[in-house]
Amino acid sequence: MLTADTTIDEFRPTPIAVRKSARRTDDVREARIKTVSTKEQEDLRLVECVLLIRDTQDKGAFAELFRHFAPRVKGFLIKSGADASMAEECAQDVMATLWHKAHLFDPTRASVSTWVFTIARNRRIDMIRKQRRPEPDELTWGPEPEPDAADVMELQQESTRLVQALSELPDKQRDLIQKAYFGDLSHSEIADETGLPLGTIKSRIRLALEKLRHAMK
Amino acid sequence: MSKIKHHLNDALLMSYAAGNLPEAFSLVVATHISMCDDCRARLGAFEAVGGAMLDDVAVASEVDLDATLALIEQGPKAPIRVDMSKLGLFPSALQDYVGGDLDAVKWRAVGMGVRQAILPTSKDASVRLLHIPAGCAVPDHGHRGTELTLVLQGAFKDEFDRFGPGDLEIATEEDVHTPVAEEGVDCICLAATDAPLKFRGLVQRIAQPFLRI
Numbered sequence: 001m002l003t004a005d006t007t008i009d010e011f012r013p014t015p016i017a018v019r020k021s022a023r024r025t026d027d028v029r030e031a032r033i034k035t036v037s038t039k040e041q042e043d044l045r046l047v048e049c050v051l052l053i054r055d056t057q058d059k060g061a062f063a064e065l066f067r068h069f070a071p072r073v074k075g076f077l078i079k080s081g082a083d084a085s086m087a088e089e090c091a092q093d094v095m096a097t098l099w100h101k102a103h104l105f106d107p108t109r110a111s112v113s114t115w116v117f118t119i120a121r122n123r124r125i126d127m128i129r130k131q132r133r134p135e136p137d138e139l140t141w142g143p144e145p146e147p148d149a150a151d152v153m154e155l156q157q158e159s160t161r162l163v164q165a166l167s168e169l170p171d172k173q174r175d176l177i178q179k180a181y182f183g184d185l186s187h188s189e190i191a192d193e194t195g196l197p198l199g200t201i202k203s204r205i206r207l208a209l210e211k212l213r214h215a216m217k
Numbered sequence: 218m219s220k221i222k223h224h225l226n227d228a229l230l231m232s233y234a235a236g237n238l239p240e241a242f243s244l245v246v247a248t249h250i251s252m253c254d255d256c257r258a259r260l261g262a263f264e265a266v267g268g269a270m271l272d273d274v275a276v277a278s279e280v281d282l283d284a285t286l287a288l289i290e291q292g293p294k295a296p297i298r299v300d301m302s303k304l305g306l307f308p309s310a311l312q313d314y315v316g317g318d319l320d321a322v323k324w325r326a327v328g329m330g331v332r333q334a335i336l337p338t339s340k341d342a343s344v345r346l347l348h349i350p351a352g353c354a355v356p357d358h359g360h361r362g363t364e365l366t367l368v369l370q371g372a373f374k375d376e377f378d379r380f381g382p383g384d385l386e387i388a389t390e391e392d393v394h395t396p397v398a399e400e401g402v403d404c405i406c407l408a409a410t411d412a413p414l415k416f417r418g419l420v421q422r423i424a425q426p427f428l429r430i
Contacts, residue, residue, distance in 0.1 A: 059286070062286075063282060066280070066282055066285065069271075070279070070280035070282070070285070071276035071277050071278065071279060071280060072271055072272070072274050072276050072277075073271070073280075074276075074277035074278070074280050075274045075275050075276050075277040076270075076271055076274045078277055079274060079275075084277075087277065088280060088281070091277075091280045092280060092281065092284055092285045092288055093288070093294075095280070095285050096285055096288040096289045097293075099289045100289070100292075100293040109261055110261060110264065110265065110268070111265065111268050113268035113269070113271050113272050114261075114264050114265045114267065114268030115268070116268070116271060117264065117267040117268045117270070117271040118264055118267070120271070121234075121235070121236040121267065122236070124236060125236045129236075131240045131338075131339045132240055132338075133236070133240075133243060134240070134243045134244040134246075134247040134248070134310040134311075134313070134314070135247055135310055136247045136248075136250035136251045136257060136260075136308070136310065137251040137308050137309050137310070139257075159265055159268065159269075162265055162266070162269060163269045163272060163273075166266065166269050167273075177266060177270070178270060180231055180232070180235050180237070181234075181235045181266070181267050181270045182270075183235065183236070183237055185232075185237070186232070186237065187228045187229055187231075187232035187237065187238055187242070187363075188228070188362075188363065190227070190228040190231055190232060191227065191228060192226040192227055192228050193226070193227050194227040194228070194231060196227075196266065198259070198262035198263070198265075198266070201261070201262045201265055202258050202259055202261070202262040203258075205257075205258040205261035205262065206254065206255070206258035209254045209257060209258055210254075213254070
């Protein structure tokens, strides 16, 4: 997975962004081109797409995210017990929410996959389990200042490493995690200490929160 | 706010991240996380595991892009909400269930100076606000399931430890405890349980079905 990737940047040229914050879209794109891992490149491209939607309502970027996520979200919903038509309806809804909430995405705290997962999860609780979902207070960056590209890079790389680490877990443990996330395990069936390798990504997010708290003051 | 010492465990965070907790428990978790950045970061890590699961899932058939674009044109279904509860004791999730902050709570006396307000959630677990006057005890009780108690104001002590603002006590079947509110400020807690509490005194056992505690 960490082999050098020499493919040429095959994505469409990005439209020149109009807002000041778009500078960061450029930073992220630059970082993406510099990185070596294919998976990291893909993850950074996904971040770039969300920022393009946020800054320029870019439908091309949306279509790109859609091709990647919509069938996965639908698959996730079907695995969690939705029938095909409900999964289709929910998946459309999740993707539309992604468009409307693009300004709330914080790439120093989550990968796009993680963010989309949380939207899909909330939709599932709402539509399939018919329950409300109490959420913690939202913490958002004000109009200024925005997080810098280095922090975005670090978090995205850490997410890629986590995906890798999870794929290397013994089958039995991975099955258990899947069960937990597709809704087949209750909290009393999960260990109080899961032993998952989450220390580094947690520290990264903790740092991002500290910067955010500082910026909110 | 003083430093929070008692946190969520992995099982609760993972279940909340996965979206599998009963609504009553989710409310306690969301309220704690609003007060605790350590647990917010841990939740972020467990959500990242969810992101990895989504990356890994078997893809289903194509979803209709044009229908989705048409949906986007209609605008967001609900207004996109940004934190409205900067002021007040309760985080916004709790304010949603109460219909306001502390002054909007509809308390009912449950005896010995203790007051409670049951909040409306799905039936698989229940959650209530408790108001315990400074220096008073909550009756000695054990639990059939799990009980989460989050301190919002004041502090209480039981046989095991002290719990101040933001601290969360997780009690299971084996724990029988008598929380006592500290002197000073009245103690206000948010408590959820997935089974009725077992009170040990006969009078309380008889009263229990009427009080719904």
